[in-house]
Amino acid sequence: MASGALMKTPLHDRHVAAGARMADFAGFDMPISYDGILAEHRRVREAAGLFDVSHMGEAEVRGAAAHAFLDFLLTNDVSAVPPHHAQYTLMLNRQGGVIDDLILYRLQDRYLLVVNAANVAKDFEWIGSHLAKDVDFRNVSERTALLAWQGPKAAAILDPLVEADLSAVPSFGIVETRLEGIAVILARTGYTGEDGFEIFVDPARAAQVWDRLLAAGAPHGAGPAGLGARDTLRLEKQYRLYGQDMDETVSALEAGLGWTVKLDKGDFLGRDALLAQRDGGIPRATIGLLVTEPGRHIPRAGCVVMADGREVGEVTSGTFSPSREEGIALARVPKEFAAKGDLTIRIRNRDVAVKRVKKSFV
Amino acid sequence: MNIPQELRYTKEHEWVLADDGVLVVGVTDFAQAELGDIVYVELPSIGTRLAAGETFGNVESVKSVSDLYCPVAGVVADINTRLGDSPELVNSDPYGEGWMVRLEPENPADLEGLLGPEEYSDYIGAEAE
Numbered sequence: 001m002a003s004g005a006l007m008k009t010p011l012h013d014r015h016v017a018a019g020a021r022m023a024d025f026a027g028f029d030m031p032i033s034y035d036g037i038l039a040e041h042r043r044v045r046e047a048a049g050l051f052d053v054s055h056m057g058e059a060e061v062r063g064a065a066a067h068a069f070l071d072f073l074l075t076n077d078v079s080a081v082p083p084h085h086a087q088y089t090l091m092l093n094r095q096g097g098v099i100d101d102l103i104l105y106r107l108q109d110r111y112l113l114v115v116n117a118a119n120v121a122k123d124f125e126w127i128g129s130h131l132a133k134d135v136d137f138r139n140v141s142e143r144t145a146l147l148a149w150q151g152p153k154a155a156a157i158l159d160p161l162v163e164a165d166l167s168a169v170p171s172f173g174i175v176e177t178r179l180e181g182i183a184v185i186l187a188r189t190g191y192t193g194e195d196g197f198e199i200f201v202d203p204a205r206a207a208q209v210w211d212r213l214l215a216a217g218a219p220h221g222a223g224p225a226g227l228g229a230r231d232t233l234r235l236e237k238q239y240r241l242y243g244q245d246m247d248e249t250v251s252a253l254e255a256g257l258g259w260t261v262k263l264d265k266g267d268f269l270g271r272d273a274l275l276a277q278r279d280g281g282i283p284r285a286t287i288g289l290l291v292t293e294p295g296r297h298i299p300r301a302g303c304v305v306m307a308d309g310r311e312v313g314e315v316t317s318g319t320f321s322p323s324r325e326e327g328i329a330l331a332r333v334p335k336e337f338a339a340k341g342d343l344t345i346r347i348r349n350r351d352v353a354v355k356r357v358k359k360s361f362v
Numbered sequence: 363m364n365i366p367q368e369l370r371y372t373k374e375h376e377w378v379l380a381d382d383g384v385l386v387v388g389v390t391d392f393a394q395a396e397l398g399d400i401v402y403v404e405l406p407s408i409g410t411r412l413a414a415g416e417t418f419g420n421v422e423s424v425k426s427v428s429d430l431y432c433p434v435a436g437v438v439a440d441i442n443t444r445l446g447d448s449p450e451l452v453n454s455d456p457y458g459e460g461w462m463v464r465l466e467p468e469n470p471a472d473l474e475g476l477l478g479p480e481e482y483s484d485y486i487g488a489e490a491e
Contacts, residue, residue, distance in 0.1 A: 021398070036453075037424045038399040228398065228425055296402035298422055320401045320424050348420075348427075 009054035010145045010203035011210055018224060025227055026117035028055040033226040040229035041322040044192050048151030049225030050213050053198075054206065057120035058144040059127070061111040065134035070111060073130060073269060074104065075252060077262040081106045084174040086189050090252050090260050091123065092270025096277060097248040098255060099126055101240065105174055105187055112185075112200075114146070116242045130269070145206035149213055150196030150225075150233075157217045158197060162186070171195075179209055191230060193237035193360070232319050235328060236362045238288045244301055245286060245316045245330050253277055254332070256286040285338035286316070289345065289354040290361060291327035296320065297345075297352040299329035304346045305337075312337050315345060323362045329354070363486065364391040366457055370473055371482035374431040377457060380473060384439055385465040389421065389430070392486050394456045397423040403445040403452060405462060410438045414472065418463065421452065430462065434472035440464040 006029040015022060020031035031052065033040060043049045061070060071078045076089035083106055091099045100119045105112040115123045124139055131137055149158060159166045164177035164186070174187045185200035201209050214224065231241070240246055246255035253261070253274060263275060277283075289305075291297045299318030304311045313333030321328040329345065337343065344351040369377045375393035379386040394400065402422040412418050412432040419430040441463050445451060452460035467473065477485060 021395075032425075033398060036399045038401075232424060296422065298402065298427070300427070320422070322424070325401075 007055075009052055010206040011052045011054060011147075014207055014210055015052065015224075020224075020226060026055055028117060030055060031224070031226040033228045034224045037226070037228040037232060038322050040223070040225040041232050043221065043223055044151045044194055044225055044229060044233055045323060046152065047221035048149060048154040048157055048196070048217050049192075049223065049229065050210065050217070051148040051150065051225050051227075051230055052210070053148050054145045054203070055117040056146055057115040057117060057123065057139070057141045058146070058200075059113045059115070059124060060136075060138045060140050061113065062109065062136040063134045065132050066111055066136075069130075069132045069135045070104065071265065071268060072132075073127065074102075075261040075268060075270065076104070077265045078104065079265070083108055086172045086174060086187050088260055090257060091126065092252055092268075092274075093248055094270060094273060095248075096251040096253070096270045096273030098242070098246045098250060098252055098257075099123065099248060101242055101246070101257070101260075103187075103189055105185075107174065107176070107185070114198075118243060143203065145201050145203040147199040147201070147206065147209060147213070148190055148192075148196065149199060150190045150192040150194045151222065152195060153217075153220050153222060154194070154196040157220055157222060158186075158213070161212060161216060166197075180212060182209060184209065191239060192233040193239070193362070194233075231317075232322055235317050235319050235330065236321050236323055237360050238330060240286070240330070241317055245332075250284070250286075250332070251277055251282070253282045254284045254286060282335055284313075284332050285335050286330055286332050287338050288357045288359070288361060289315075289329045289331050289343065290324075290357045291329075291345070291352055292355050293353045296325075296327065297347050297350075298327040299345045299347055299352075299354075303329070305331045305333055306344045306346055306351055307333075307337050307340055307342070311346075312343075318345075321361055327352075328357075328361045363395075363483075364457070365479050365483050367479050369457070370433075370476035370478065371485075372431065372433045372476055373485060375486075376431065376433050378433050378473065378476060380470075381464075383466075383470065385434065385436065385467055385473065386461050387433060387463050387465055388456055388461040389452060390482075391456050393428075394453050394460070397421060397426065397428060399424050400449045400452045403449045403462065405441040405445065406438050408438050408441060412436060412438065412465070421449075432465070433476055434465070435468040436465040437468075438463050439466045
């Protein structure tokens with residue numbers, strides 16, 4: 001796609017000025033890396049990194065029936081989310097396949113949904129087709145800029161810049177405050193496995209927030225981080241990526257996201273299919289695999305998983321783990337192979353030994 | 363983009379330096395920048411006979427893997443073993459410490475068939491558009 005056809009976030013000028021490598025991501029011209037994926041990855045694990053994730057979609061849900069509607073639309077239990085808290089959740093089709101994974105943010109007077117950039121159109125069409133009475137649903141993507149400020153030093157660097165006391169904000173907590181006079185919503189959420197905040201701000205003020213955070217963070221070793229590091233960071237924690245590790249043909253249970261599904265909360269879209277799968281057997285599993293063979297063998301999405309000399313599954317995400325300096329992958333295999341001890345991954349015509357790692361590689 | 367005048371180039375983004383009858387081969391500054399952080403370089407054994415255009419190894423970055431193509435026919439006389447522990451040398455010094463193989467060419471005149479620095483510069487300029 002010619003670059004002229006791509007959409008730009010409010011921070012696009014900043015990325016170009018910083019000399020970032022840019023690429024098309026979900027129709028946006030996005031920064032893949034600034035000074036190298038490895039450096040940016042370490043920055044987030046050791047200090048703090050600032051990501052522009054303004055390409056993601058945001059929608060507001062309000063109204064007397066908003067709670068009941070969201071409980072029908074989403075898999076997790078909306079009642080478990082107090083005001084000013086967030087929750088990771090899924091939106092399923094009637095077959096139990098994943099339409100999207102998203103975070104639900106409950107503010108004082110409304111809910112905010114943050115969805116994957118590539119899914120905005122289909123998500124909002126799906127939501128629109130199920131809208132109930134007394135629910136006001138609004139796409140606010142174009143008037144929302146979103147930054148992710150992630151890393152062990154993120155809170156300490158951010159705290160002096162904002163009016164709120166961040167030590168009072170728990171993990172998945174939300175605070176509406178001002179950052180040097182600019183109205184922001186801070187949520188203690190992210191996609192890196194580190195402590196940190198996602199920052200919602202008016203697009204017209206996003207560059208100011210960006211500049212201020214980078215200036216405050218530079219003496220602490222913080223700096224910008226691109227989508228390349230975002231991918232290695234999330235994969236080290238085995239966080240699923242929509243479109244690779246799951247899609248509409250993969251059930252929430254097959255994706256290993258059963259912990260976000262509350263089958264006993266009452267009816268919701270996809271529940272019947274998941275109940276049938278729970279009782280009749282879940283056909284496939286999503287597992288983490290670490291390369292154990294010496295030499296830097298790096299699994300990539302699409303590599304075949306082998307067992308007993310035959311192809312049984314496929315790598316859905318694979319990369320070089322900067323923290324471990326080893327190859328890591330998420331793979332989808334038939335359930336009966338998930339616990340098998342001698343799986344291999346075929347990497348360029350060679351079967352490379354791997355072992356299963358549960359939950360997180362780091 | 364650094365494109366030294368004294369080198370010859372291929373459309374697969376390798377550079378070739380004629381050094382006293384032996385050809386030193388590596389990947390260009392453009393290639394290393396496109397690949398990003400390089401974490402693994404696989405090279406052939408010394409003595410391997412390669413045809414022009416044959417793959418002789420690969421370069422793996424965090425995000426992707428790329429084959430290496432032999433610029434002219436020849437026999438591998440030496441490889442840069444430092445890349446085993448320090449693949450990042452390809453990023454930091456692609457035309458120096460990041461060299462990959464030394465090749466004894468079958469026919470030294472084959473070098474003339476490769477791109478000159480201006481031609482290579484035009485080629486990547488066109489590819490970038």
